[in-house]
Amino acid sequence: MGALIQARDLRRTYRMGGMDVHALSGVTLDIEAGAYVAVMGASGSGKSTFMNMLGALDQPSSGQLIINDIALHERSADELAAFRNQTIGFVFQQFNLLARTTALDNVGLPLLYSGMATKERHARAAHCLEMVGLGDRMDHHPSQLSGGQQQRVAIARALANNPRILLADEPTGALDSRTTQDVMAIFDQLNREGITLIIVTHEDEVGAHARRQIIFRDGHVLEDRR
Ligand SMILES: Nc1ncnc2c1ncn2[C@@H]1O[C@H](COP(=O)(O)OP(=O)(O)OP(=O)(O)O)[C@@H](O)[C@H]1O
Numbered sequence: 248m249g250a251l252i253q254a255r256d257l258r259r260t261y262r263m264g265g266m267d268v269h270a271l272s273g274v275t276l277d278i279e280a281g282a283y284v285a286v287m288g289a290s291g292s293g294k295s296t297f298m299n300m301l302g303a304l305d306q307p308s309s310g311q312l313i314i315n316d317i318a319l320h321e322r323s324a325d326e327l328a329a330f331r332n333q334t335i336g337f338v339f340q341q342f343n344l345l346a347r348t349t350a351l352d353n354v355g356l357p358l359l360y361s362g363m364a365t366k367e368r369h370a371r372a373a374h375c376l377e378m379v380g381l382g383d384r385m386d387h388h389p390s391q392l393s394g395g396q397q398q399r400v401a402i403a404r405a406l407a408n409n410p411r412i413l414l415a416d417e418p419t420g421a422l423d424s425r426t427t428q429d430v431m432a433i434f435d436q437l438n439r440e441g442i443t444l445i446i447v448t449h450e451d452e453v454g455a456h457a458r459r460q461i462i463f464r465d466g467h468v469l470e471d472r473r
Pocket residue numbers: 261262263268269270288289290291292293294295296297
């Protein structure tokens with residue numbers, strides 16, 4: 248069995264106004280289970296495109312992508328949706344929480360979609376909020392929480408389905424340096440507990456938390472530092 252994530256000559260081309268934009272132009276790499284990776288590089292270098300492939304939010308134009316022994320490039324839309332729910336958690340720069348919904352119900356939402364009964368769902372959501380240090384904020388709405396706390400709710404939500412892989416695209420981009428430290432401490436802890444963590448960042452200080460830095464340029468890997 249190979250690495251948890253195996254990308255082979257991954258390409259993604261967008262057709263824009265009669266022109267081809269090569270967002271990814273041949274990415275080959277392996278990421279091992281339990282890895283802590285920072286994806287870095289200039290704006291437009293293909294970082295988010297790469298993350299969207301890993302999370303099966305988008306499919307490659309060509310190349311192979313095998314995650315958890317599943318060949319994503321060969322799967323149907325339904326199979327990809329199931330893969331996403333079971334294997335991947337996402338965290339974004341904007342926390343994307345529902346404004347009129349408590350922290351507990353925001354975290355429970357993915358479990359509602361997967362059909363979990365109410366009591367079990369609340370218990371699981373409460374556990375995830377405790378994991379990010381917000382056990383005492385379960386009934387708060389997003390507007391009653393700081394930016395860092397809102398991002399921690401979003402992390403708890405990403406953990407709800409107990410994913411093997413957590414993908415975070417500029418998760419500290421909207422946070423000040425102190426709350427960035429709080430959020431990074433949670434990521435560090437989750438990785439110590441075994442989750443495979445891949446974080447896109449422009450900040451060296453965030454990238455330094457990872458044990459591997461993959462630098463993109465013009466749709467390919469410029470540098471891979473461990
Ligand atoms: N849906 C799309 N349609 C057309 N072109 C796109 C699309 N998404 C991305 N691109 C182009 O693909 C390239 C890579 O974009 P991507 O979003 O992956 O960059 P990025 O490294 O995440 O940048 P940033 O740091 O600004 O978030 C860019 O040239 C971008 O304009």
